[in-house]
Amino acid sequence: MFKLSKLAALAVAAGAALTVQAGEVEVLHYWTSGGEAKSAAELKKMMQAKGHTWRDFAVAGGGGDSAMTVLKSRVVSGNPPSAAQVKGPAIQEWASEGVLANMDGVAKAEKWDESLPKVVADVMKYKGSYVAAPVNVHRVNWLWASSDALKKAGVAAMPKTWDEFFAAADKLKAAGLIPVAHGGQNWQDFTTFESVVLGVGGAKFYQDALVKLDDKALGSDTMKKSLETFRRVKSYIDPGSPGRDWNLATAMLIQGKAGFQLMGDWAKGEFVAAGKVPGKDFMCAAAPGTASSFTFNVDSFILFKLKDASAQKAQSDLAAAIMSPEFQEVFNLNKGSIPVRLGMKMDKFDDCAKLSSKDFVESAKTGGLVPSIAHGMAVAPAAEGAIKDVVSQFWNDDKISVADAMKKIAQAAKTR
Numbered sequence: 001m002f003k004l005s006k007l008a009a010l011a012v013a014a015g016a017a018l019t020v021q022a023g024e025v026e027v028l029h030y031w032t033s034g035g036e037a038k039s040a041a042e043l044k045k046m047m048q049a050k051g052h053t054w055r056d057f058a059v060a061g062g063g064g065d066s067a068m069t070v071l072k073s074r075v076v077s078g079n080p081p082s083a084a085q086v087k088g089p090a091i092q093e094w095a096s097e098g099v100l101a102n103m104d105g106v107a108k109a110e111k112w113d114e115s116l117p118k119v120v121a122d123v124m125k126y127k128g129s130y131v132a133a134p135v136n137v138h139r140v141n142w143l144w145a146s147s148d149a150l151k152k153a154g155v156a157a158m159p160k161t162w163d164e165f166f167a168a169a170d171k172l173k174a175a176g177l178i179p180v181a182h183g184g185q186n187w188q189d190f191t192t193f194e195s196v197v198l199g200v201g202g203a204k205f206y207q208d209a210l211v212k213l214d215d216k217a218l219g220s221d222t223m224k225k226s227l228e229t230f231r232r233v234k235s236y237i238d239p240g241s242p243g244r245d246w247n248l249a250t251a252m253l254i255q256g257k258a259g260f261q262l263m264g265d266w267a268k269g270e271f272v273a274a275g276k277v278p279g280k281d282f283m284c285a286a287a288p289g290t291a292s293s294f295t296f297n298v299d300s301f302i303l304f305k306l307k308d309a310s311a312q313k314a315q316s317d318l319a320a321a322i323m324s325p326e327f328q329e330v331f332n333l334n335k336g337s338i339p340v341r342l343g344m345k346m347d348k349f350d351d352c353a354k355l356s357s358k359d360f361v362e363s364a365k366t367g368g369l370v371p372s373i374a375h376g377m378a379v380a381p382a383a384e385g386a387i388k389d390v391v392s393q394f395w396n397d398d399k400i401s402v403a404d405a406m407k408k409i410a411q412a413a414k415t416r
Contacts (some may be wrong), residue, residue, distance in 0.1 A: 023051060023052045023310055023311075023313075024053040024054075024055060024311065024314060025047060025052055025054060025055065025083065025314045025315060025318050026055040026057055026081040026082050026083075027054065027055070027056065027057060027081060027084070027085075028057040028058075028059065028067060028070070028071055028074075028081040028083070028084040029057070029058055029059075029067070029084070029085040029301075030058065030059050030061055030064045030066070030067040030085060031058065031085075031335075032058050032059075032060045033245075033246075033266075033269075033270065034269070034270055034273040034274075035268075035269020035272060035335055035336060036266065036334075038334040039269075039330075039331045039334040039335045040058070042330050042331055043318075043327060043331065044056065046321045046324075046326070046327055047321060052317060052318075055081075057081055064085065064376075065187070067084075067085065068086075068090075071086075075097075075099060080099065080304040081304065082303065082304060082306065082311065082314070082315050083133075083301040083302065083303050083315065083319075084301065084302055084304070085299065085300070085301055086132070086301070086302045087123075087132075087297070087298055087299060087375070087376050088123060088298075088371065088377040088378070089376070089377075089378075089379065090376055090381050091123065091124065091131065091300065092126055093380070095126030095127075095131045095302075100126070100131040100302055100305065101131065101303045101304060101305045101306065101315065102130070103130040103132075103133065103316070103319055104129050104130055105316065106130075106319045107130040107319075109320075110320055110323055110324075112130065112323060115342055115343075116340060116341070116342065117340075117342060117364060119369065120134055120137070120298055120340055123298060124300060131303065132300045132301060132303065133301050133303070133318075133319040133322040134298050134299070134300045134322075134340045135299040135300060135301070135322055135340065136328070136331065136332050136335060136338065136339065136340050137297075137298055137337060137339070137360060138264045138296065138297040138299065138336075138337045138372075138375070139295065139297075139337075139338075139359070139360070140191060140265075140295040140297050140374065140375060141194075141195045141198055141286055141287040141290045141293065141294065141295045142264060142267070142268075142285070142286065142352075143158065143195075143260060143261075143284070143285050143286065143288065144253060144260065144261045144262075144263060144267050144268070144282060144283070144284055145158060145260050145284075145285075146253040146254070146256050146257075146281075146283075147281055147282055147283055148256035148281075149177050149253070149257070149258060149259040150172075150283070152175050152256075153168070153171040153177060154175070155168045155171050160285075160288060160289075160291065161288050162200070162229055162288045162289060164288065165288045168259070169236045169259070172236075172258075172259040172260075173236065177258060178236075178237070178238045178252060178257055178259070179236035179237075179260060180236040180237050180259070180260050180261070180262070181238075181252040181253055181258035181259075181260070181261045182234075182261070183241065183244035183246045183248065184237075184241040184242035184244055184395075184396070185243065185245070185246075186388050186391075187374060187375075187388065188249075188263075189388075189391055189392040189395040190373070190388045191262065191264065191374040192230065192233060192262045193226075193230050193391045194206070194295060194372060194373050195262050195287040195290060195295070196226055196229050196233065197209060197230075198289070198290045198293055198370070199287055199288045199289030199290045200222060200229055201223075201225075201226060202293070203292075203293045203363075203370055204367070205217060205222050206293070206295075206370050209223060210373040210378060210387075211370065211371060211378045211379065213383065213413040213414075215410060215413075218406065218409055219406060219410060224406065227394065227402045227405055227406065230391075230395070231394070231395075231398075233262070234395055238258075242396075246263060246266075247267075247270050249263070250263065250267045250271070251270070251274075253271075253282060254271060254276060254281075254282075264297060264375070265337055265352065265356060266335060266336050266337065267336065268336030268352055269334060269335050269336035270336075271336075272336065273334075278351055278352045279351055284351075284352040286359070291359075292362075292363065292366065293363055293368040293369075293370060294359050294363040294369050294370070295372040296370070296372060296377060297371075297372045297376075297377055298340060298377065299337070301319075303315055303318075323341065325339075328341050328344060329344065329345075329348065332349075332353070336352075336353075337356075338353050338356050338357045338360065374388070380416070382416055383412065383414075383416070386412035386415035387409055387413060387415075389412070390405065390408040390409050390412045391405075393408075394408075
């Protein structure tokens with residue numbers, strides 16, 4: 001992260017007051033794919049219905065890295081947006097710079113404490129006060145499949161273990177299909193890695209290794225087996241993988257060219273946007289070995305300090321709209337995620353979402369609910385980025401041994 005000088009912090013406040021017009025909200029986000037763009041459009045509609053002007057500031061790139069680079073330059077130059085899509089420990093880092101607005105007023109009026117699971121509410125607060133508004137809960141540890149591809153390959157059911165997964169992958173390969181659709185970008189490699197670690201080691205090991213960054217766990221036989229399994233998954237991807245966006249990998253399943261994809265439930269938004277029906281055209285299941293666990297990724301918006309009263313009102317209305325039952329329902333139906341609000345009716349949601357909601361509640365009680373390291377929920381951004389780079393290097397270079405990768409991961413975990 002960067003440190004803002006007092007002068008830069010003053011410039012932020014002054015710049016915000018000058019650039020945000022009455023009733024206008026400028027929202028920086030990275031929802032640019034089909035299902036995501038539809039979701040952003042719904043929020044825009046709700047703000048316009050309240051008489052506000054929406055200025056869209058979309059930065060492409062599914063993992064949000066490009067958006068964060070742009071945001072940092074905007075804030076340092078004293079010209080922040082009204083709100084920006086930021087999540088996990090990064091929320092605390094932004095808040096510590098003194099540039100975020102206290103949203104306790106709207107949170108109290110809208111009863112956020114009663115409407116959110118404590119584990120989520122805590123992530124949205126800094127020193128006990130709300131500085132961010134959560135949008136949804138994504139489950140990251142999903143396995144998606146093309147029904148047509150599985151049928152063609154003679155795979156009768158979704159694999160529950162890694163052994164079953166590799167057996168199914170062999171059948172897909174024999175049928176002339178791509179077993180695993182994967183986009184070769186570092187955050188996608190990391191997404192696959194965390195599901196493998198969770199499936200091989202279980203929730204407690206995942207917590208020790210990828211949340212607590214415990215040296216013993218990172219150097220264990222379980223981590224060794226996780227990396228070996230991870231490398232084996234890689235042997236089933238196609239040569240066109242490097243640089244491919246995640247939604248293009250999902251499209252390979254939609255077109256019946258590939259069998260499986262390990263990706264969060266935003267992938268479902270792509271299937272639905274393409275008119276595909278869950279349980280018929282595509283299948284969903286927890287990633288192998290992870291049925292009793294849930295890696296969560298909560299999208300949220302941090303809200304920057306503004307001086308203009310009408311701009312503050314527009315910003316508060318934006319926060320209220322994000323948490324409203326109406327938006328929570330329509331947004332998550334489009335996005336493939338589930339509402340972050342407790343007690344929401346799930347009638348309109350499909351079986352994948354209903355399973356996700358059920359597992360979210362149950363895993364919270366059993367200790368199986370764990371934050372996604374690949375999606376900015378588990379550790380500070382510096383350590384996350386360093387580990388992600390090592391994992392991606394290992395994925396892309398077969399010459400790197402498992403032992404060397406373990407050492408490098410343990411070293412990266414110490415990055416501050």
